[in-house]
Amino acid sequence: MNHRGNALLLLLLSMLMMLTMMPSMLSLVSATALAPSEKALLVCGGSLGCLKGVYMPGYQSKRFEAFLGIPYALPPLGELRFSNPKVMPKLQGIYNASVAKPDCIQKNYLMPTPLIYGDEDCLYLNVYRPERRLPQALPVMVYIHGGGFFSGSAGPAVTGPEYLMDTREVILVTMAYRLGALGFLSTEDAAIPGNFGLKDQQLALRWVQRNIKAFGGDPRRVTIFGQSAGGVSTHLHMLSPKSEGLFQRVISMSGTANVPFAIVDNALAQARRTAELCDVRDAQRLSTVKLARALRAVDVNTLLNAGDGLKFWDVDHMTNFRPVVESPGPDAFLSTHPKHLLAEGNYRAVPWLLGTVPQEGAVRVVNIMENVTLRQDFNSRFDELLQELMEFPAHFGTAKLEQSMELILDEYFQQQHEVNESTVQGFLDLISDRGFKQPLYNAIWHYVQSVDTSEQPLYMYSFNYLGPLSYASIYTSANVTNKYGVVHCDDLIYLFRSPMLFPDFARNSTEAKIIASFVDYFVQFAKTGKPRHAETLAPCSTEVLKSRPNGICDYQVFENAEDGFAVNVSQEFRTRNVKLWDIILDEPKCF
Numbered sequence: 001m002n003h004r005g006n007a008l009l010l011l012l013l014s015m016l017m018m019l020t021m022m023p024s025m026l027s028l029v030s031a032t033a034l035a036p037s038e039k040a041l042l043v044c045g046g047s048l049g050c051l052k053g054v055y056m057p058g059y060q061s062k063r064f065e066a067f068l069g070i071p072y073a074l075p076p077l078g079e080l081r082f083s084n085p086k087v088m089p090k091l092q093g094i095y096n097a098s099v100a101k102p103d104c105i106q107k108n109y110l111m112p113t114p115l116i117y118g119d120e121d122c123l124y125l126n127v128y129r130p131e132r133r134l135p136q137a138l139p140v141m142v143y144i145h146g147g148g149f150f151s152g153s154a155g156p157a158v159t160g161p162e163y164l165m166d167t168r169e170v171i172l173v174t175m176a177y178r179l180g181a182l183g184f185l186s187t188e189d190a191a192i193p194g195n196f197g198l199k200d201q202q203l204a205l206r207w208v209q210r211n212i213k214a215f216g217g218d219p220r221r222v223t224i225f226g227q228s229a230g231g232v233s234t235h236l237h238m239l240s241p242k243s244e245g246l247f248q249r250v251i252s253m254s255g256t257a258n259v260p261f262a263i264v265d266n267a268l269a270q271a272r273r274t275a276e277l278c279d280v281r282d283a284q285r286l287s288t289v290k291l292a293r294a295l296r297a298v299d300v301n302t303l304l305n306a307g308d309g310l311k312f313w314d315v316d317h318m319t320n321f322r323p324v325v326e327s328p329g330p331d332a333f334l335s336t337h338p339k340h341l342l343a344e345g346n347y348r349a350v351p352w353l354l355g356t357v358p359q360e361g362a363v364r365v366v367n368i369m370e371n372v373t374l375r376q377d378f379n380s381r382f383d384e385l386l387q388e389l390m391e392f393p394a395h396f397g398t399a400k401l402e403q404s405m406e407l408i409l410d411e412y413f414q415q416q417h418e419v420n421e422s423t424v425q426g427f428l429d430l431i432s433d434r435g436f437k438q439p440l441y442n443a444i445w446h447y448v449q450s451v452d453t454s455e456q457p458l459y460m461y462s463f464n465y466l467g468p469l470s471y472a473s474i475y476t477s478a479n480v481t482n483k484y485g486v487v488h489c490d491d492l493i494y495l496f497r498s499p500m501l502f503p504d505f506a507r508n509s510t511e512a513k514i515i516a517s518f519v520d521y522f523v524q525f526a527k528t529g530k531p532r533h534a535e536t537l538a539p540c541s542t543e544v545l546k547s548r549p550n551g552i553c554d555y556q557v558f559e560n561a562e563d564g565f566a567v568n569v570s571q572e573f574r575t576r577n578v579k580l581w582d583i584i585l586d587e588p589k590c591f
């Protein structure tokens with residue numbers, strides 16, 4: 001059975017497991033009816049109310065405490081659809097926090113057959129804490145899941161807290177936020193300002209500031225961490241004036257605010273087109289207020305399916321609804337373009353850990369390569385589709401576009417104009433470089449230029465360990481074990497247990513040791529602002545970057561070794577290709 005078959009089986013198993021763990025399906029339970037051990041799982045706080053949690057089994061440890069499905073905002077339904085999130089009033093009675101809530105409703109274009117699942121009523125978060133804790137308040141790690149701003153899960157079946165809880169050293173919070181059109185559609189004015197998903201995250205971070213003490217957490221030692229779109233989000237929180245004071249450290253895994261899928265620049269046109277696809281009459285001419293009214297009344301499945309009509313080919317662009325630069329105002333999440341904020345160094349500096357994997361581009365390339373029909377279709381319109389995929393800036397004229405395509409075809413395809421066995425690595429590198437690596441390098445470059453890195457240091461890791469499981473098997477229905485190397489999201493396999501997607505590693509395996517090492521690397525950063533092994537690295541600074549035109553600052557590599565795995569130091573980077581993209585995109589840097 002491939003991983004997908006496994007995944008279904010595991011989904012059923014984990015659902016069964018969760019059912020047996022739920023002492024009550026009621027949302028309110030009476031305190032007097034609780035057995036003594038369950039009473040210990042009651043958390044009450046001034047602005048919080050009271051929550052009844054549940055024990056969950058650890059991976060290497062016996063058990064920890066989980067408080068699941070805690071509402072942090074009013075359900076964003078009816079009039080509240082496409083509105084900024086409203087804070088949840090104090091909970092009355094004892095809230096049953098022993099059941100995870102469904103994911104935010106999404107059409108998941110990352111799966112080979114995109115499906116709609118989840119719920120529009122989804123603004124809930126989960127808190128996990130060790131059972132036996134030190135008397136001092138624990139550092140808090142708040143995770144922002146990825147999924148291209150259109151998909152993803154904060155729930156324990158995908159973002160399982162077991163590995164982090166095995167350390168007994170941190171409190172973990174995972175939050176759901178609105179996705180796709182519901183999270184990011186915008187009319188570029190007050191009618192539908194947009195950025196709802198990011199504002200949801202921000203409200204969840206405010207919830208942490210107000211309430212985490214009641215769980216034994218330290219609100220002044222909060223690390224936000226996120227992967228892919230979640231990594232982009234963490235960086236955007238560094239840039240948003242309204243996220244000030246909500247966190248003290250940041251980990252951005254495979255995503256920074258300057259990736260091409262971070263910002264939309266034709267939001268109103270896209271909102272009108274979406275309305276048209278939902279059969280809203282006069283969608284191109286209605287006032288934005290009327291457009292908003294009409295879109296709030298559209299059936300949610302119709303709204304999500306309308307997203308298909310925005311695609312130029314297959315599921316591309318994967319991310320149509322994106323964060324937007326809002327007009328300035330008290331509720332704006334972001335009112336200056338990230339590229340300006342980055343260039344000006346105009347944002348909050350905090351200890352920052354950035355992560356990457358070798359084959360980021362696999363998130364799109366694997367399915368095009370493995371699906372024969374799709375690949376043939378892509379190859380039959382190769383130049384046109386490749387150009388579209390690149391998301392060149394809108395102001396590029398014909399000559400500049402042609403020039404850029406020539407450079408790309410030379411560098412990545414040896415002028416073959418086709419995706420095949422011999423060009424697939426070039427295609428992977430192209431999407432990696434354009435989508436992730438050049439933005440990563442430039443985010444680092446801008447940071448060290450404008451921040452005193454002896455005060456607010458910057459670290460990087462690359463997760464290169466090739467193990468028996470890979471997200472490549474999620475991106476396609478073909479069996480591709482190990483074919484694509486370490487792909488986008490593969491570092492997550494060693495940070496979060498994902499019983500819905502992957503079987504468990506044996507508890508004495510090399511993979512279990514990597515889990516312990518990788519988790520410890522993160523936890524150490526959350527505790528101290530320095531990741532484990534930081535003393536083996538020369539600090540990153542402008543001088544170091546400039547002195548290594550063919551590399552990057554020292555960083556840690558998690559990689560295969562003869563006796564299992566090793567954490568080594570490297571300075572290698574795809575700097576040559578970063579420079580190529582700097583030239584194409586007119587983003588010069590002086591060395």
Ligand SMILES: COC(=O)/C=C(\C)CC/C=C(\C)CC[C@H]1OC1(C)C
Binds near residue numbers: 435489
């Ligand atoms: C878990 O994955 C994510 O969060 C992010 C996703 C699904 C977006 C992936 C982005 C692409 C495939 C496009 C890359 C884009 O940069 C170009 C313009 C190549």
